[in-house]
Amino acid sequence: MTQHEFPAGQSRAQRASDDADVIVVGAGPGGSSAAYHLARAGLDVLLLEKSTFPREKVCGDGLTPRAVKQLVGMGIALEPADGWFPNKGIRIIGGGVRIELDWPELSSYPGFGLVRTRRGFDEIVARAAQRAGARLAEGVTVTGPVLDDATGRITGVTARETSAGDGEKGAERTYRARLVVAADGNSSRLSLAMSLRKRDDRPLGVAIRTYYTSSRRDDDYRETWLELWDGNALLPGYGWIFGVGDGTSNVGLGLLNTSASFGNTDYRAMLRNWLATMPAE
Numbered sequence: 001m002t003q004h005e006f007p008a009g010q011s012r013a014q015r016a017s018d019d020a021d022v023i024v025v026g027a028g029p030g031g032s033s034a035a036y037h038l039a040r041a042g043l044d045v046l047l048l049e050k051s052t053f054p055r056e057k058v059c060g061d062g063l064t065p066r067a068v069k070q071l072v073g074m075g076i077a078l079e080p081a082d083g084w085f086p087n088k089g090i091r092i093i094g095g096g097v098r099i100e101l102d103w104p105e106l107s108s109y110p111g112f113g114l115v116r117t118r119r120g121f122d123e124i125v126a127r128a129a130q131r132a133g134a135r136l137a138e139g140v141t142v143t144g145p146v147l148d149d150a151t152g153r154i155t156g157v158t159a160r161e162t163s164a165g166d167g168e169k170g171a172e173r174t175y176r177a178r179l180v181v182a183a184d185g186n187s188s189r190l191s192l193a194m195s196l197r198k199r200d201d202r203p204l205g206v207a208i209r210t211y212y213t214s215s216r217r218d219d220d221y222r223e224t225w226l227e228l229w230d231g232n233a234l235l236p237g238y239g240w241i242f243g244v245g246d247g248t249s250n251v252g253l254g255l256l257n258t259s260a261s262f263g264n265t266d267y268r269a270m271l272r273n274w275l276a277t278m279p280a281e
């Protein structure tokens with residue numbers, strides 16, 4: 001969406017009932033980068049996030065060169081001293097084969113990937129959006145869409161201050177905008193409230209991860225295991241071990257809904273069983 005989609009000559013003051021040109025719900029990497037680019041395009045952007053930074057998010061913490069390019073484009077400094085751990089490529093283990101594939105040398109993308117924990121990463125992208133002019137409101141939980149009675153189109157959202165943990169909730173408030181971006185994560189309640197449904201033609205993955213201290217913590221390849229063994233039993237799914245560069249490795253596994261075991265797997269037990277067969281390091 002670009003600024004010229006607003007009626008020509010209409011000033012922000014004339015749209016006084018709007019709280020913003022665009023409301024972005026959710027300041028994960030999706031919402032914050034959308035907010036960044038919309039703000040850079042000159043729009044008044046309100047970015048609503050239910051949690052407060054810094055906050056944890058379950059993830060493998062791996063960023064491909066494509067993601068690195070986006071970060072560079074947002075003016076984010078990627079200094080190793082600030083916790084950005086670069087890698088050369090992917091090590092793939094499976095079928096009796098172990099290969100190291102370097103990220104390709106391309107003029108269009110950087111030749112390296114990164115690992116960075118989401119605890120710091122998401123805040124960095126959110127602050128970049130703020131620097132670009134987006135107004136970030138943390139601790140604000142969006143509770144539903146506001147609809148235009150005549151058209152049914154979304155014209156804003158209702159929201160409350162996120163509970164301080166004692167069950168108390170702030171008063172509900174309405175924010176209005178011409179465009180609302182639902183970037184509220186994979187369960188996207190806002191999308192569901194707008195009757196949008198998950199696309200069944202796209203696979204869905206479920207994954208878990210944990211952190212280990214390991215001598216392999218400074219691995220400069222992101223390691224992916226295409227087969228997970230528990231003794232002689234082949235477990236469903238794939239696993240990863242990514243050095244984080246801070247003394248730990250991010251270790252996890254995931255399963256696609258195309259697997260026969262999807263929906264009836266104890267992921268924690270599977271992670272334990274897989275790791276029990278792995279060398280100590």
Ligand SMILES: Cc1cc2nc3c(=O)[nH]c(=O)nc-3n(C[C@H](O)[C@H](O)[C@H](O)COP(=O)(O)OP(=O)(O)OC[C@H]3O[C@@H](n4cnc5c(N)ncnc54)[C@H](O)[C@@H]3O)c2cc1C
Binds near residue numbers: 207
């Ligand atoms: C175990 C695991 C490993 C993964 N590994 C990798 C990896 O190595 N590399 C990779 O690129 N991707 C990985 N992913 C996927 C990655 O985590 C997601 O693609 C990414 O987080 C999606 O970003 P997002 O901004 O769309 O949503 P999210 O990161 O989920 O952000 C959504 C935001 O919306 C906020 N929010 C939700 N509801 C509301 C509400 N009602 N009101 C206000 N705010 C709200 C949330 O607090 C959150 O901040 C992994 C995922 C998992 C589960």
